Amino acid sequence: MSDTVKYLLDESRIPKYWYNLAADLPVPAPPVLHPGTMQPVGPDDLAPLFPMELIMQEVATDREIPIPEPVRDVYKQWRPAPLFRARRLEKVLQTPAKIYYKYEGVSPAGSHKPNTAVPQAFYNKQAGVKRLVTETGAGQWGSSLAFAGALFGLEVKVFMVRVSYNQKPYRRALMETYGASCTPSPSNETQAGKAILAQRADHPGSLGIAISEAVEIAAQRDDTKYALGSVLNHVLLHQTVVGQEAMAQMDMAGDYPDVIVGCTGGGSNFAGIVFPFLGAQLRGGKKVRIVAVEPAACPSLTRGQYAYDFGDTAHLTPLTKMHTLGSTFTPPGFHAGGLRYHGMAPLVSHIKQLGLIEAVAYHQTTCFDAGVLFARAEGILPAPEANHAVKGAIEEALKCKAEGKSRTILFNLCGHGHFDMQAYIDYFGGKLQDLDYDESELAMALAGLPSVKAA
Amino acid sequence: MSDTVKYLLDESRIPKYWYNLAADLPVPAPPVLHPGTMQPVGPDDLAPLFPMELIMQEVATDREIPIPEPVRDVYKQWRPAPLFRARRLEKVLQTPAKIYYKYEGVSPAGSHKPNTAVPQAFYNKQAGVKRLVTETGAGQWGSSLAFAGALFGLEVKVFMVRVSYNQKPYRRALMETYGASCTPSPSNETQAGKAILAQRADHPGSLGIAISEAVEIAAQRDDTKYALGSVLNHVLLHQTVVGQEAMAQMDMAGDYPDVIVGCTGGGSNFAGIVFPFLGAQLRGGKKVRIVAVEPAACPSLTRGQYAYDFGDTAHLTPLTKMHTLGSTFTPPGFHAGGLRYHGMAPLVSHIKQLGLIEAVAYHQTTCFDAGVLFARAEGILPAPEANHAVKGAIEEALKCKAEGKSRTILFNLCGHGHFDMQAYIDYFGGKLQDLDYDESELAMALAGLPSVKAA
Numbered sequence: 001m002s003d004t005v006k007y008l009l010d011e012s013r014i015p016k017y018w019y020n021l022a023a024d025l026p027v028p029a030p031p032v033l034h035p036g037t038m039q040p041v042g043p044d045d046l047a048p049l050f051p052m053e054l055i056m057q058e059v060a061t062d063r064e065i066p067i068p069e070p071v072r073d074v075y076k077q078w079r080p081a082p083l084f085r086a087r088r089l090e091k092v093l094q095t096p097a098k099i100y101y102k103y104e105g106v107s108p109a110g111s112h113k114p115n116t117a118v119p120q121a122f123y124n125k126q127a128g129v130k131r132l133v134t135e136t137g138a139g140q141w142g143s144s145l146a147f148a149g150a151l152f153g154l155e156v157k158v159f160m161v162r163v164s165y166n167q168k169p170y171r172r173a174l175m176e177t178y179g180a181s182c183t184p185s186p187s188n189e190t191q192a193g194k195a196i197l198a199q200r201a202d203h204p205g206s207l208g209i210a211i212s213e214a215v216e217i218a219a220q221r222d223d224t225k226y227a228l229g230s231v232l233n234h235v236l237l238h239q240t241v242v243g244q245e246a247m248a249q250m251d252m253a254g255d256y257p258d259v260i261v262g263c264t265g266g267g268s269n270f271a272g273i274v275f276p277f278l279g280a281q282l283r284g285g286k287k288v289r290i291v292a293v294e295p296a297a298c299p300s301l302t303r304g305q306y307a308y309d310f311g312d313t314a315h316l317t318p319l320t321k322m323h324t325l326g327s328t329f330t331p332p333g334f335h336a337g338g339l340r341y342h343g344m345a346p347l348v349s350h351i352k353q354l355g356l357i358e359a360v361a362y363h364q365t366t367c368f369d370a371g372v373l374f375a376r377a378e379g380i381l382p383a384p385e386a387n388h389a390v391k392g393a394i395e396e397a398l399k400c401k402a403e404g405k406s407r408t409i410l411f412n413l414c415g416h417g418h419f420d421m422q423a424y425i426d427y428f429g430g431k432l433q434d435l436d437y438d439e440s441e442l443a444m445a446l447a448g449l450p451s452v453k454a455a
Numbered sequence: 456m457s458d459t460v461k462y463l464l465d466e467s468r469i470p471k472y473w474y475n476l477a478a479d480l481p482v483p484a485p486p487v488l489h490p491g492t493m494q495p496v497g498p499d500d501l502a503p504l505f506p507m508e509l510i511m512q513e514v515a516t517d518r519e520i521p522i523p524e525p526v527r528d529v530y531k532q533w534r535p536a537p538l539f540r541a542r543r544l545e546k547v548l549q550t551p552a553k554i555y556y557k558y559e560g561v562s563p564a565g566s567h568k569p570n571t572a573v574p575q576a577f578y579n580k581q582a583g584v585k586r587l588v589t590e591t592g593a594g595q596w597g598s599s600l601a602f603a604g605a606l607f608g609l610e611v612k613v614f615m616v617r618v619s620y621n622q623k624p625y626r627r628a629l630m631e632t633y634g635a636s637c638t639p640s641p642s643n644e645t646q647a648g649k650a651i652l653a654q655r656a657d658h659p660g661s662l663g664i665a666i667s668e669a670v671e672i673a674a675q676r677d678d679t680k681y682a683l684g685s686v687l688n689h690v691l692l693h694q695t696v697v698g699q700e701a702m703a704q705m706d707m708a709g710d711y712p713d714v715i716v717g718c719t720g721g722g723s724n725f726a727g728i729v730f731p732f733l734g735a736q737l738r739g740g741k742k743v744r745i746v747a748v749e750p751a752a753c754p755s756l757t758r759g760q761y762a763y764d765f766g767d768t769a770h771l772t773p774l775t776k777m778h779t780l781g782s783t784f785t786p787p788g789f790h791a792g793g794l795r796y797h798g799m800a801p802l803v804s805h806i807k808q809l810g811l812i813e814a815v816a817y818h819q820t821t822c823f824d825a826g827v828l829f830a831r832a833e834g835i836l837p838a839p840e841a842n843h844a845v846k847g848a849i850e851e852a853l854k855c856k857a858e859g860k861s862r863t864i865l866f867n868l869c870g871h872g873h874f875d876m877q878a879y880i881d882y883f884g885g886k887l888q889d890l891d892y893d894e895s896e897l898a899m900a901l902a903g904l905p906s907v908k909a910a
Binding site for chain 2: 110151169372381421422
């Protein structure tokens with residue numbers, strides 16, 4: 001058998017619709033609440049921030065949502081993305097397990113994020129919007145929206161979490177090359193940013209703060225909307241092209257996963273690969289173990305509360321029921337900036353609550369150990385976020401080895417690490433620390449959760 | 456018509472042989488000379504540096520050289536590489552030209568270089584070699600050999616030109632992640648390096664010096680061989696998978712190039728896309744205009760002499776007849792480090808001398824202008840080297856516009872710029888200068904060319 005095993009679909013196999021998990025849930029997810037009234041929001045409440053097509057997708061219950069042709073056309077640049085069998089990694093691990101990975105780093109921005117950036121730019125352009133404002137952590141999302149904005153002729157403004165802005169100047173340069181502007185957050189351009197800086201002038205920032213800044217700017221002008229790279233239902237929806245393709249590719253391989261592994265920050269790459277398989281299971285298909293891997297320094301699924309909370313720090317967003325560390329929680333500055341979010345996608349939280357998925361947390365050095373092992377075996381350098389999924393998959397493969405059992409493991413390699421080499425430099429230089437969050441800060445943030453009467 | 460037009464071949468269409476231009480040349484290329492005797496070298500003379508399979512490829516005259524299955528197996532990870540029609544770029548330029556580009560940035564190391572790194576590692580492994588030593592400029596080659604070494608279980612040591620070593624710490628980190636070691640050149644590890652440092656302690660290095668260091672180390676031990684990323688016949692041979700695939704993809708498009716454009720440093724990516732088309736022309740096929748684009752700061756084809764010269768600065772290598780700026784010439788530290796070589800592949804020089812190709816030189820800022828325009832239109836960020844090819848292709852397209860004629864332009868987008876973002880930061884910061892070489896240094900280097908009696 002060949003060492004390189006790649007399953008490639010032709011262009012006609014790019015999904016024609018996004019898969020909507022809401023159609024197959026045994027219990028619907030709790031409603032989203034208005035931050036003023038604490039009552040369920042309606043579409044009009046969200047209209048200042050999003051175009052109506054995306055709002056309707058946010059609340060849709062149809063199983064299949066058609067992908068517009070202009071979006072499929074841009075997807076063609078890199079989709080269908082390849083699925084690999086990790087034969088060389090299996091040999092290195094001496095495991096009887098079969099390991100497959102879906103590789104989303106083939107997109108021009110280097111991760112799964114363009115899967116949603118492109119439709120978001122498309123729907124906004126269609127609605128006459130001139131400018132999109134967003135936040136970014138590690139910069140994967142910001143550069144993806146910058147890419148999509150360039151293709152559809154939209155101005156893009158990105159608030160980048162300051163610690164990442166300083167760690168990753170190359171990501172910023174990529175956004176600027178695509179024509180976007182990039183501002184470190186917290187900034188003095190917004191009330192939300194000024195309030196934070198007044199408390200602490202050298203604040204490292206967080207996704208929660210950057211979201212507040214972006215939402216504040218977007219709400220000021222009619223021609224300007226907000227875009228979010230994870231968490232929301234419509235974002236997770238767009239990512240289901242990943243899992244749909246993976247299902248077809250596993251079928252080509254004549255195999256089906258026993259375990260699916262993904263890393264979770266806001267939840268979108270995880271949902272992308274998991275939801276189509278989970279939907280099949282909920283409709284009576286084969287049961288699959290599903291493992292979410294999160295950073296020990298920002299462990300919303302394993303240490304957070306399942307409660308209503310704000311998506312941002314300044315409390316400008318609606319409230320959603322999710323696993324949260326509290327909206328005032330600021331995670332330490334570890335390298336997987338894309339996973340530094342206090343909350344979790346409501347849909348991912350909901351299926352965790354329903355017992356349909358498991359979650360596990362790892363520290364960053366053990367994830368980098370896994371990533372370097374993977375790079376040397378498979379030749380692809382994972383992003384720090386993706387290293388969490390690699391670690392999770394390797395653990396599952398080693399369990400198979402210990403038990404002397406073969407299982408089929410599928411994981412989502414959601415992006416490459418080309419813009420994250422400082423993290424690898426720190427790793428090889430022995431400077432990468434296993435950062436932990438501050439227990440008392442977490443307790444305080446959780447104590448500050450908004451009190452919401454059962455909806 | 457769709458804006459994204461991608462021509463993708465399935466795995467079975469990865470070429471089964473490399474195409475050898477030597478079989479179709481109207482006049483054979485001049486022989487390679489031994490540095491001691493100035494007589495043509497035989498295979499045994501090269502045996503300390505290369506395994507015999509590669510030496511035989513260096514002198515082969517068969518048109519087709521079979522690609523070993525283990526090499527094709529690794530190629531499968533990213534090959535066949537896509538060919539795109541640049542519809543969005545055509546619209547931005549408002550040109551009647553049709554622009555196609557072959558994209559080699561899809562390889563794990565991000566450029567065309569793994570096309571030869573993989574067979575070189577394979578043949579060395581097969582010959583019982585334990586360790587490969589090489590040089591690298593921008594790091595594209597070094598990281599590619601590091602990648603190939605990791606897959607075949609070979610130790611890899613890279614001498615990296617000091618100016619690039621300092622400019623591109625992320626490339627170095629990539630090599631180290633793949634398990635290679637990376638030393639800035641000139642170094643104190645070799646006699647060649649020490650001699651240079653004795654003259655100038657802060658010497659920025661050059662490919663010619665780094666080659667001397669690598670060759671010196673490789674010649675010391677039987678289990679250690681040398682590997683070169685460009686220039687030599689066997690390296691150019693391996694790159695012909697690019698052009699062979701492009702021919703099949705142009706056929707899918709129902710089109711054929713009127714003009715082919717590639718950037719030239721050592722000549723390998725250029726040869727890769729050009730040779731199969733040129734071979735077809737020499738066998739009676741359609742005539743194609745072929746344009747080599749080089750940096751104005753290191754213009755071997757447009758300002759060098761066609762003469763016998765050494766490949767390295769310390770004169771450890773054989774002499775080849777090529778377009779050269781003189782082996783002591785040190786180009787200024789512009790950003791396309793992969794193009795900072797004093798010489799040119801003998802085969803590329805030979806076809807230039809035969810009038811089969813044209814050459815043009817551009818300064819770096821105009822190439823970055825072209826690269827940014829391309830990135831915003833097509834969504835892919837080119838490497839600084841590739842920006843030269845983009846510039847050349849855009850110039851051809853603008854000529855079509857001025858003449859009101861449609862022509863079919865094909866260029867090789869040989870790599871992405873993910874590890875070269877400092878160059879883009881400098882460009883946007885207005886710090887990128889149009890460096891020129893020192894005229895008197897060039898005159899001196901050319902005056903120092905070895906005197907060789909007509910072979």
